[in-house]
Amino acid sequence: DTGVSQNxxxxxxxxxxNVTFRCDPISEHNRLYWYRxxxxxxxxxxxxxxxxxxxxxxxxxxxxxxxxxxKGSFSTLEIQRTEQGDxxxxxxxxxxxxxxxxxxxxxGPGTRLTVL
Amino acid sequence: xxxxxxxxxxxxLQEGESSSLNCSYTVSGLRxxxxxxxxxxxxxxxxxxxxxAGEEKEKERLKATLTKKESFLHITAxxxxxxxxxxxxxxxxxxxxxxxxEGTQLTVNP
Numbered sequence: 001d002t003g004v005s006q007n008x009x010x011x012x013x014x015x016x017x018n019v020t021f022r023c024d025p026i027s028e029h030n031r032l033y034w035y036r037x038x039x040x041x042x043x044x045x046x047x048x049x050x051x052x053x054x055x056x057x058x059x060x061x062x063x064x065x066x067x068x069x070x071k072g073s074f075s076t077l078e079i080q081r082t083e084q085g086d087x088x089x090x091x092x093x094x095x096x097x098x099x100x101x102x103x104x105x106x107x108g109p110g111t112r113l114t115v116l
Numbered sequence: 117x118x119x120x121x122x123x124x125x126x127x128x129l130q131e132g133e134s135s136s137l138n139c140s141y142t143v144s145g146l147r148x149x150x151x152x153x154x155x156x157x158x159x160x161x162x163x164x165x166x167x168x169a170g171e172e173k174e175k176e177r178l179k180a181t182l183t184k185k186e187s188f189l190h191i192t193a194x195x196x197x198x199x200x201x202x203x204x205x206x207x208x209x210x211x212x213x214x215x216x217x218e219g220t221q222l223t224v225n226p
Contacts, residue, residue: 110159
């Protein structure tokens, strides 16, 4: 399967701990996106990369959140000093940067974070 | 600011009972309107992209249409396996982010 993969699939942590999630996009895609989804809501945009450059960040992305894509391939999303309000599904998506189909974003299975 | 509103929030159908889901949107300039299907505990699965008013796309029992203010997802003769949450999203001309609605939870009873 050459789709978007995310690890871990589930993470349970205690309030105040740091957590890191990983996303591996579809191999030929140079754009990578992070979204957050809470129960009963649609996904909310957090940030996106084109290759290794982080081009846009949402106001939702507080200073406790940091994302990297060091070599333009996989990406990590770190949350420092987790709070109960950070409990959500964290979704990664990727897309082509050019061409007629470059708009479509393909999502991974998500990482479910529970902060106790 | 982009806004997407989906209705109804939830819809229960009998197998074979056709219906439509609505997605109303407000965006400064539309670069694309997207429909996704999401099963519980999984990531959204891409269904369609629509770019301009009057455009229609079909896939099996699903047909998506687009006007200047809204999109419809028509489901013809649904089956229980069509049960899922259907999400609508827009992308504006000046950005890359998708703005999603809250989704319509569809249940198809056998």
